[in-house]
Amino acid sequence: MSLLKRIKKYVTGSSQTSEKKFAVIKSINKESSTTFDPKNPPPELSEREVQIIKDCWAIVQQSVAEVGIITFVGLFETHPEVHDAFMSFRAVNTSDLEYNAILRAHALRVMGTVDKCINRLDNNIKIRELMTNLGIRHINYSVKIEYMDLMGPQFISSIKLHLKTIWTEEHEKSWENLFRFMCYYIRKGMCSI
Numbered sequence: 001m002s003l004l005k006r007i008k009k010y011v012t013g014s015s016q017t018s019e020k021k022f023a024v025i026k027s028i029n030k031e032s033s034t035t036f037d038p039k040n041p042p043p044e045l046s047e048r049e050v051q052i053i054k055d056c057w058a059i060v061q062q063s064v065a066e067v068g069i070i071t072f073v074g075l076f077e078t079h080p081e082v083h084d085a086f087m088s089f090r091a092v093n094t095s096d097l098e099y100n101a102i103l104r105a106h107a108l109r110v111m112g113t114v115d116k117c118i119n120r121l122d123n124n125i126k127i128r129e130l131m132t133n134l135g136i137r138h139i140n141y142s143v144k145i146e147y148m149d150l151m152g153p154q155f156i157s158s159i160k161l162h163l164k165t166i167w168t169e170e171h172e173k174s175w176e177n178l179f180r181f182m183c184y185y186i187r188k189g190m191c192s193i
């Protein structure tokens with residue numbers, strides 16, 4: 001079964017998915033960084049942005065598993081090379097059952113990390129430490145540094161589906177900034193060894 005059919009089957013239970021749902025998650029990602037430049041100052045979040053993020057998260061949190069999976073499906077659809085990297089150290093003949101469990105587990109871990117960051121937005125030192133260590137661990141997972149910047153846009157496309165009625169440009173900017181902040185320190189960790 002093709003990658004696309006496989007992930008669609010996972011999300012919907014059928015490989016014959018309506019194109020509408022998947023059209024929404026396709027987004028053009030901005031250029032991503034292939035390195036960490038310590039001369040670039042770390043992004044900062046304003047109080048207003050922190051409030052917007054917390055308000056959104058209170059709503060989206062109830063659908064965290066779905067948001068996580070849709071984020072990954074979007075990422076793999078728009079960037080199949082990330083999927084290959086993700087599965088590279090696994091058995092070639094991963095069964096659908098194992099595949100689903102792997103996809104779900106990582107999606108939930110990413111969501112758990114976003115949750116941790118949001119709950120610690122008042123304590124930047126802790127987030128910096130968490131994200132830098134996460135970056136260091138991702139070196140062992142053979143993840144390319146430029147893949148990190150691809151996660152934010154897909155995540156944002158995915159939460160937008162749940163926040164359609166309240167979503168504004170300001171929401172978009174706040175979430176972009178959160179991922180910029182997280183990924184700054186993840187990249188720092190990835191380049192620290």
Ligand code: HEM
Pocket residue numbers: 082083085086102105106109110113114134137138141143147148151152182
């Ligand atoms: C914001 C971005 C990301 C976050 C927050 C994140 C978070 C995590 C977390 C929490 C783990 C569990 C293990 C640990 O704590 O070390 C993990 C593992 C892993 N991540 Fe990520 N990740 C991100 C992006 C990516 C990307 C883009 C890839 C692309 C290939 C990736 C590939 C992996 C792999 C291969 C593992 C190994 C274990 C597993 O399969 O679960 N991650 N990630």
